[in-house]
Amino acid sequence: MSRAKKVVLAYSGGVDTSVCIPYLKQEWGVEEVITLAADLGQGDELEPIRKKALASGASVSLVVDGRKEFVRDYAFPALMANALYENRYPLSTSLARPLIAKMLVEAAAEYGADAVAHGCTGKGNDQVRFDVSIAALNPQLKVLAPAREWGMSREETIAYGEKVGIPSPVKKSSPYSVDLNLLGRSVEAGNLEDPWHEPLEEVYALTAAIENTPDTPEYIEIEFAKGIPVAINNVQLSPVDLIVQLNQTVGRHGIGRIDMVENRLVGIKSREIYEVPALSVLIQAHRDLESLTLTGDVSQYKRNIEETYSKIVYNGLWYSPLKAALDAFVLQTQERVSGTVRIKLFKGNAIMVGRKSPYSLYSMDLATYGAEDQFDHRAAEGFIYVWGLPTRVWSSSVRG
């Protein structure tokens, strides 16, 4: 009853994915398990994770550095789309899944595997993102999800691991379920399952409590080129360095905490805490620069695109034709989104206080209320006559 011969398993070093290794072999008759740990800037020590996979029964243990690709090809396109799921969550976890799926598919081709596997349960969004992304990239490849079927509680999973000799956890166990990468942290479970319960300070790791933030504001300037952030305070930075540095700078001011109840694709509401310092400030700044450089109609039309974009990325459709079409639209709009935004960081707030661009559409001559005013005020009268005509006709016809 072997479900597959050779499997590439997405591996984190945690209990669940570690137990997947012996489980796939002993319960599902898989002959060989190759693990793949993706480095997306979660800051884990990767060598112990690599060794743990081998100690748990993997034949090959891969560690792949995906940081650059993650920021350049996943985070920045989402930033250009100002992607916020349900108007709040900048998709820090969601964006990682299609990249990990791509790594799995590539490793499967390289090692001649007939299946890939992940440790997601049947209740979350991540299983959808993995399964759909893998199917999009290689429809022939089987996807195994042991944790969706094994029906073990957390305690039973740990006990199973102990029985088959899985070494004790690399990370110390916590009541929370945490997902971490360069873009941020997602935290759920434990006492957060009660939406009325205020998160304890121990939940946070990337952002300071307001009580502990500096008492004087800090100003920073972020420069964008065609919608992509390229420099902070006039220092050009690589995509990864820019995110790392910005996380630290704004995290110190307690910026980027989100506490929300969100709607999962599978219909469950879940309470999640996010820490997304860099990404949340970048989206605000990018939006601000767009307000200066996009025409009103493009800007307003783009808001609808952004909402659809966020929803389909959240719902696992990164590699879908609709997403590709929306990307093309968004990219086209970014042609002149170049310039600098000045931001004041203070007590949990990132306040946009200035913006400039060589492509600015803002005209002082038109906007000013001073003597330099170039706007033809008399032209407004005729414009309003035509603009209001249908309304006037409609109102007159009721009376007449």
Ligand code: ARG
């Ligand atoms: N709710 C978020 C999403 O679907 C994060 C999921 C992972 N969260 C976690 N705490 N492990 O993208």
